[in-house]
Amino acid sequence: MAVALDMIGSTILASLVILMGLELNSNLVNGSDSYRADVVVQESLVSIVQAFEYDLRKMGYNVADPTTVVLRADSDYISFLTDLEDNGVIDTVDWYIGRFITSSPNPNDRILFRRTGMPGMGSSLVGSAPGVTLFGLRYLDQNGVPTTLTSKIWIIETSLRVESPWKVQDAGVLNQKYSNWSYSAAFWRQTRLAGRNLKRHG
Amino acid sequence: MGLGQMILSVGAMFLLGVIIFSANSTLLQNDDIVKDSEFGVAAISLATSLVEEVQGKAFDEAATDSGVVNKGQLTPPAKLGPEPSEKYRTTDTTFHDFDDIDDFDNFSIEFVKNTANPKVATYRGDARGFRADYFMLARVVYVAAENGIADLNLPSATHTWHKKLIVTVTSPTSKDTLVFPTVLSYWN
Numbered sequence: 001m002a003v004a005l006d007m008i009g010s011t012i013l014a015s016l017v018i019l020m021g022l023e024l025n026s027n028l029v030n031g032s033d034s035y036r037a038d039v040v041v042q043e044s045l046v047s048i049v050q051a052f053e054y055d056l057r058k059m060g061y062n063v064a065d066p067t068t069v070v071l072r073a074d075s076d077y078i079s080f081l082t083d084l085e086d087n088g089v090i091d092t093v094d095w096y097i098g099r100f101i102t103s104s105p106n107p108n109d110r111i112l113f114r115r116t117g118m119p120g121m122g123s124s125l126v127g128s129a130p131g132v133t134l135f136g137l138r139y140l141d142q143n144g145v146p147t148t149l150t151s152k153i154w155i156i157e158t159s160l161r162v163e164s165p166w167k168v169q170d171a172g173v174l175n176q177k178y179s180n181w182s183y184s185a186a187f188w189r190q191t192r193l194a195g196r197n198l199k200r201h202g
Numbered sequence: 203m204g205l206g207q208m209i210l211s212v213g214a215m216f217l218l219g220v221i222i223f224s225a226n227s228t229l230l231q232n233d234d235i236v237k238d239s240e241f242g243v244a245a246i247s248l249a250t251s252l253v254e255e256v257q258g259k260a261f262d263e264a265a266t267d268s269g270v271v272n273k274g275q276l277t278p279p280a281k282l283g284p285e286p287s288e289k290y291r292t293t294d295t296t297f298h299d300f301d302d303i304d305d306f307d308n309f310s311i312e313f314v315k316n317t318a319n320p321k322v323a324t325y326r327g328d329a330r331g332f333r334a335d336y337f338m339l340a341r342v343v344y345v346a347a348e349n350g351i352a353d354l355n356l357p358s359a360t361h362t363w364h365k366k367l368i369v370t371v372t373s374p375t376s377k378d379t380l381v382f383p384t385v386l387s388y389w390n
Contacts, residue, residue, distance in 0.1 A: 013211065013215075017215075017218060020218060020222060021218075024221075024222050024225055024226075027225070027226065027229060028225060028229070031229040031232065031233070034233070034236075035232050035233070035236055038236040038237075038239075038240065039236065042236075042239055042240060042243055045243065046243065049247075134331070142258075143299070144291060144299065155258070159331055161331060170233075172230060172233040172234075172237070174226060174229070185333070186240055186243055186244075187243075187244055187247075187331045187332060187333065188243065188244065188247045189244075189247050189248070189251070189331060189332075190247055190250065190251050190254070191248075191251040191255070191327075192251045192252070192254040192255035192258065193251075193254055
């Protein structure tokens, strides 16, 4: 009888230990996934912001007529003139967001594109960043008033959100149900990026 | 089960518990670090936005519509701050928007998700998209950087051609306070 009780007790204990081990393993794997997704998303956001703001700060450089710098100013598309290589040749720079990627597990996933070229000679794709779920632009004049006139644009407000393609567990909540998992995200909003080479109007 | 076996079992369970506790603790610490970093990125975007905005303003009220050649024309250090007729990004036609750097002295703005909460800062910004609440405070002081001597850390008691903007961002969800000092100078 005692042996049977020992067997039952040890089986229960072993089951508990195995369950604890599995749960630990699950938490470690999900936590690691979440950590990696967060890091990748943040690195991606910072890289995009650096590249985008670098271009925006050069906007209008070496362009004779500052009122013609911005070629297109939509809420998710900007095209402008600048001398990127400082070689006296004016380039066009386009930043815009593409369509939703239907093959991505994240339904909001899109690609942010950067194209450069020369006015009237087309442009070529020089960069793309997936995982962008929001690329919003607002244009303001030198008084901070929203404007639709490209010749009056002096300040650009940008909002950018990058998300992971896969849902991940919130690493701060252990044993979280899959239905409560969400996409890792990082957000950036630069509300007052003034073009250094754009002329202020009198 | 003998006493020895019982002690061994209890010891093994204790060790396993310690390992699980330690692993969970490490996971939560990692999460804290990553979340802090995420909030930091958003806080930097807010602070640089304000710095950019201030950089676009005139150096002093006296320089908004004409040149300044004498330091005595500048706003006295004790009077830094917005003029009574100025409000930040106002739509009220009886007021003007901030037009010079020192208007941002003691300027505070909050970005909070729950707008039903009472306002802590003077102004409230658009918090859409942010995953945490942020509070931003700006100070403007004169600093001395003349005659071969630069003391950019201590405020100067007299007018100088250099104003230091100090933007501080805090968030209840982050342990760190981010501070962005920028020196803006007047060239005549």
